Amino acid sequence: MAWYCSGQTNSELIENLFEAGLIKNERVKNAMLGVDRAHYAPSAPYSDSPQPIGHGATISAPHMHGHACEYLIDYLHPGSRVLDIGSGSGYLTHVFANLIDGPSTGKDGYVIGIDHIQELIDLANKNMSKSPEGRKMLGDGKVKFITGDGRKGWPEGAPYDAIHVGAAADKLHPVLVEQLRAPGRMFIPVESEEGGGSALSALGLGGGQYIWVVDKKADGSVHKEKVFAVSYVPLTDAPPK
Numbered sequence: 001m002a003w004y005c006s007g008q009t010n011s012e013l014i015e016n017l018f019e020a021g022l023i024k025n026e027r028v029k030n031a032m033l034g035v036d037r038a039h040y041a042p043s044a045p046y047s048d049s050p051q052p053i054g055h056g057a058t059i060s061a062p063h064m065h066g067h068a069c070e071y072l073i074d075y076l077h078p079g080s081r082v083l084d085i086g087s088g089s090g091y092l093t094h095v096f097a098n099l100i101d102g103p104s105t106g107k108d109g110y111v112i113g114i115d116h117i118q119e120l121i122d123l124a125n126k127n128m129s130k131s132p133e134g135r136k137m138l139g140d141g142k143v144k145f146i147t148g149d150g151r152k153g154w155p156e157g158a159p160y161d162a163i164h165v166g167a168a169a170d171k172l173h174p175v176l177v178e179q180l181r182a183p184g185r186m187f188i189p190v191e192s193e194e195g196g197g198s199a200l201s202a203l204g205l206g207g208g209q210y211i212w213v214v215d216k217k218a219d220g221s222v223h224k225e226k227v228f229a230v231s232y233v234p235l236t237d238a239p240p241k
């Protein structure tokens with residue numbers, strides 16, 4: 001279904017996704033209209049499909065970026081702190097930055113993109129510097145790209161109102177839940193435990209990946225919900241140099 005939403009221009013792509021109901025929220029739509037995908041996915045920027053960006057990484061399809069933003073939208077406001085784990089191209093990090101942009105609240109909001117491949121951190125910085133708005137956000141410290149193992153989060157910037165994980169985890173890493181604000185929300189693809197290690201999973205049957213939405217409520221209690229099946233590259237150890 002998704003490729004029907006592709007367009008000739010960035011705005012055509014986003015408007016098509018909106019008309020098809022794959023993006024429903026106006027704020028998400030406007031935030032995505034504000035980032036030219038050509039700066040992040042040069043080979044087929046306005047196609048609603050994932051694309052390789054080198055180093056074994058992929059930029060996700062635009063409708064997946066839209067879904068991620070919509071699940072997190074109530075936690076994305078001026079002053080929010082956001083952690084984007086597996087930031088890859090930097091596209092979604094930029095969209096999150098647009099979603100927390102706005103009149104000053106006196107709170108120090110920012111988006112941290114973290115990736116374990118230095119070349120991808122360099123690429124994300126380069127991509128974001130292609131637009132004057134992106135350059136300003138980097139210059140103001142509203143967006144920062146950090147090299148590190150995202151499975152540990154980035155405690156220096158915690159607590160986060162929203163954590164997005166852009167690669168599949170083998171479990172709901174407790175340290176990431178710890179770094180959520182109360183209230184706060186995490187969007188994370190996790191390998192299903194069902195069938196894990198069994199003969200079925202060895203055959204690629206059973207198991208699979210699902211998005212989990214993890215809410216930390218104001219009282220600190222944690223609620224988890226499995227929302228839909230997905231296919232992400234895994235969160236792994238950094239490749240040897």
Ligand code: SAH
Binds near residue numbers: 114116237
């Ligand atoms: N949100 C990105 C997705 C990139 S693909 C985009 O749409 O462009 C997933 C990314 O996760 C890759 O860039 C990969 O390098 C990164 N990654 C994998 N394991 C990681 C880990 N342990 N720590 C940090 N980043 C990791």
